[in-house]
Amino acid sequence: MALTQTQAQEIEELQTQTYPTRRTIAPGLEEILYEPFPVLDHGFVRVIDYMGDDSSIVQAARVSYGKGTKKVTEDRGLIHYLLRHAHTTPFEMCEIKFHIKLPIFVARDWIRHRTANVNEYSGRYSILDNEFYIPSEEVLGSQSTTNRQGRGDRLSPEQSQYIIKLLREDSERAYAHYEELLNEDSAGNIIDPKKDKLARELARINLSLNVYTQWYWKIDLHNLMHFLALRADAHAQYEIQVYANIMLDMLKRWVPFTYEAFMQYRKEGVRFSKNGLITLKKLLKGAPITQEESGMTKREWNEFSELLDLPL
């Protein structure tokens, strides 16, 4: 993520100016507004704008004329109560907008969260940057044998180095060919005056899925938590997890009470099935129970046991 000097200056300008507003502000988020937080080798996340804070949730839940907030403990209690009982609408009353730079294969997973607004940098209209995601050795995992969509053990250093070399060469070639198709070098000069420029919308199709794109992405707090619950999770692909984890910190800065409740009731909470609940009750009464009796499948039984540190 090497910002150009112009980009760095533009960001600094935004950061040094303040304006008076009558709106609610989130001091923790103001501190980091516009700041690019590096992710992967060339990506970043920046908060560009936001609306509301913890008090806005309380205010909307109470449909109040004023701030709607009471004692801090009461407000905190209300936020916990709302989240615990899945009263989600007051959380939709806060909104946040990010500027994100990310590889296209990550963007393709990300966009499946439909209740959000997106403006993506257009490869039909503009020329994409020469930046590709090359995984580091530490994250090059083998195909998992237990989880068809997961990553297993690390590869040997030799194989890893070979893979990285291959990815790097392919990316470099793809970009060189992209420029050749565009017939335009990075300085904007025509490469071969005897040739035409291929339309940008066509030239881009030869780039690989690890090329970086960027977008503005805006979402309400409720849907952001849904995104984070799924993506800041060990089952998500590593390359999207790292974005989600950074955004989790931003959530904490923005709405500390909501963050706390989110971690307590959603992120680190658990779900049990009907059979799981029945089994739990039996176990708590000291009654022995086998997998067969529980009605769970072998897989469910293992997950259940692991979750509860049971010696099964």
Place this chain on the structure above:
Amino acid sequence: MALTQTQAQEIEELQTQTYPTRRTIAPGLEEILYEPFPVLDHGFVRVIDYMGDDSSIVQAARVSYGKGTKKVTEDRGLIHYLLRHAHTTPFEMCEIKFHIKLPIFVARDWIRHRTANVNEYSGRYSILDNEFYIPSEEVLGSQSTTNRQGRGDRLSPEQSQYIIKLLREDSERAYAHYEELLNEDSAGNIIDPKKDKLARELARINLSLNVYTQWYWKIDLHNLMHFLALRADAHAQYEIQVYANIMLDMLKRWVPFTYEAFMQYRKEGVRFSKNGLITLKKLLKGAPITQEESGMTKREWNEFSELLDLPL
């Protein structure tokens, strides 16, 4: 719309405090933030919060690192271009939140705009205010004979006065019965100690559709314009039009360039069918054309002629 003293004070408190923010601000909207604008006999609209302004649209369309704005004429031009070509996503990057007091029959039409967030005052949880919409004489129209869902001429003063009296009496009786069912008067005292309080969620069902409710309503700029295009329109029911018209002024204060483009290309623009376009071309060439030849129905033909001031 008589605010209680507490409510007026709460609003004033919000209005007198300002905070420094690094976010974009919309000065025109800051001026009226939190201010209740009266609508109908007891309703109001207030802007509670917002995110972004005209520059945010430009910034998102350009996926920029900084403000993204250039010369004022260029920004204005871009906003006009985007709206003219229905490039709607950059307008989704701005968000606004209202507090609205409105009769339930208006709320029922309003809620059909689904791409918005709502927190309504709950009649299951709380006791509704003794406020009902009673139309004024000027707006009491007869059933239209040409438009099955419209209003025709004004009624006679006698009939109007009779209707208003009837509506008023029914509303008053409904509220008196509501309190009787709740077994609780407006001061919160039990009316008849020998009786139980009927559950609030049941007592409310006897209130009439003109009773006022209130909600927090949040929407992005693109969907707000869609709402205003449909509701600040002569075909909408008068009682929702008056809300939309006030919100149109708020739009102007918030995003003046977008407002201008919206009026030019959406609100006061027109649509012609394929047949309409063919007819237009013939007329512009001076060729005579009849309704039959145009392929339009009689009704379409009349609308077409009226729209263009044609002497047909």
Place this chain on the structure above:
Amino acid sequence: MALTQTQAQEIEELQTQTYPTRRTIAPGLEEILYEPFPVLDHGFVRVIDYMGDDSSIVQAARVSYGKGTKKVTEDRGLIHYLLRHAHTTPFEMCEIKFHIKLPIFVARDWIRHRTANVNEYSGRYSILDNEFYIPSEEVLGSQSTTNRQGRGDRLSPEQSQYIIKLLREDSERAYAHYEELLNEDSAGNIIDPKKDKLARELARINLSLNVYTQWYWKIDLHNLMHFLALRADAHAQYEIQVYANIMLDMLKRWVPFTYEAFMQYRKEGVRFSKNGLITLKKLLKGAPITQEESGMTKREWNEFSELLDLPL
């Protein structure tokens, strides 16, 4: 729910005709297609159309060229797996359309489920039927003292009978006034030739919230399950629960494997917070733990204990 003879005939006609289709069919749902199932005193639910069945979920999850189904046990296993892991998108591939008659106060809660399609009978355009919901004695509960939005004990027979009488009289008067405002009786005749007809969109505002409306309501299977999880639940208002419970039976007829998985993992499953999980682990190890040590609030602790039949 007294259907007119015409309505009954129209329904019968639909039920007696069959057509050959190459689409997947759900035999259990075909049996009851178009049939109105009575709800409350005048309401009903009818399935009007549907798309897909259990096999469609499997087919979409596998993005298959053919049916995509394998052995019955494998398909069932996949559906359970998907629902257990909240892989929700394959369930969005099935769709169902209902015709529902329901009181307006129920419709107002119902419509908050936004990811659905609605066509409501229009009181601006047409005249509403003379049907109002009058609760039966058995469901007239007092205001709950523990749950601000709930119902407590039944009222005394005397008070119940009084309330029912009051509701019935008010509804009858409201409808009589509605006809007077419309200046049109139920046979469509003008009541007073010397008076105008008030516009329908205005006359309706005097009707009470227990008047029946009707709508076509279409939703995908994933969002239907979300609706049912919230509304076929003891915390929902009784008058919406009864609709949801009937629709739960329809779900079973439509997609039996999905129904089974839904009951197992969602409807009768439970959620524990982070603190709940830690507490569970301690209890399972036989370690004593108090409410204070658990980090739960008193209320959470009580809910936790109740859920697990713990003697606390």
Place this chain on the structure above:
Amino acid sequence: MALTQTQAQEIEELQTQTYPTRRTIAPGLEEILYEPFPVLDHGFVRVIDYMGDDSSIVQAARVSYGKGTKKVTEDRGLIHYLLRHAHTTPFEMCEIKFHIKLPIFVARDWIRHRTANVNEYSGRYSILDNEFYIPSEEVLGSQSTTNRQGRGDRLSPEQSQYIIKLLREDSERAYAHYEELLNEDSAGNIIDPKKDKLARELARINLSLNVYTQWYWKIDLHNLMHFLALRADAHAQYEIQVYANIMLDMLKRWVPFTYEAFMQYRKEGVRFSKNGLITLKKLLKGAPITQEESGMTKREWNEFSELLDLPL
């Protein structure tokens, strides 16, 4: 689009079986159900399932107990009326589901239509086919000089052939490297037993944006028309237009009246701005008017003149 023998058989099986249903059927669509229509070099569109037809729109608009249809001319008139006046909700009552094979760069534009349901073939879970989009000579356009996101004139045959060769070689190399990373050939055999298999979710990132993916895509009729209005349009990228044009034919088979109205009022209709309307009126009165007087920009003026065949 070479189907494997198994795929062809699976499709044929679906096509030869019919079942009796009480639901509305669309005979024109039944005829082509499951049939893959080739698009581009390896892509296709197939209709997998549908719900409703023209009569369902009428039925929902009338909230009827039976079919809701009257005389054919009346039904057709109602559908035209609804579409002309943007009464969109009855069109949401029909639903259609497609199976589509398409290059990833097309999929990325397509997915921006958020009000739809998607199940995509997963490159994390499965191995992608060795199929890449290679444009034919006829569609290799140069970068447009007037429209930054458009295609201009065709390239010379030599340059075209060179580009095609380059794209083909890069695609072949990308796939060969993909298999090397997966350490698995097309028959599923390990290539090098001394090496690990890189996780699928990582191996895929080296494929180029012209590789084919496939998905199940489900959408309601209203949103489908919105998609087609934007994508079966000369301003859309050629490679998505070809899909949309085929789906336009499917629309015609499914809902012939709606198709007719869609073409008349949306697809081949036009929009004029406020200034455009004022100018039109002047022109129709025979009054001369210049671009400056019209209030339009030069660009708007040109578009206006072209649209109306005006000699300006």
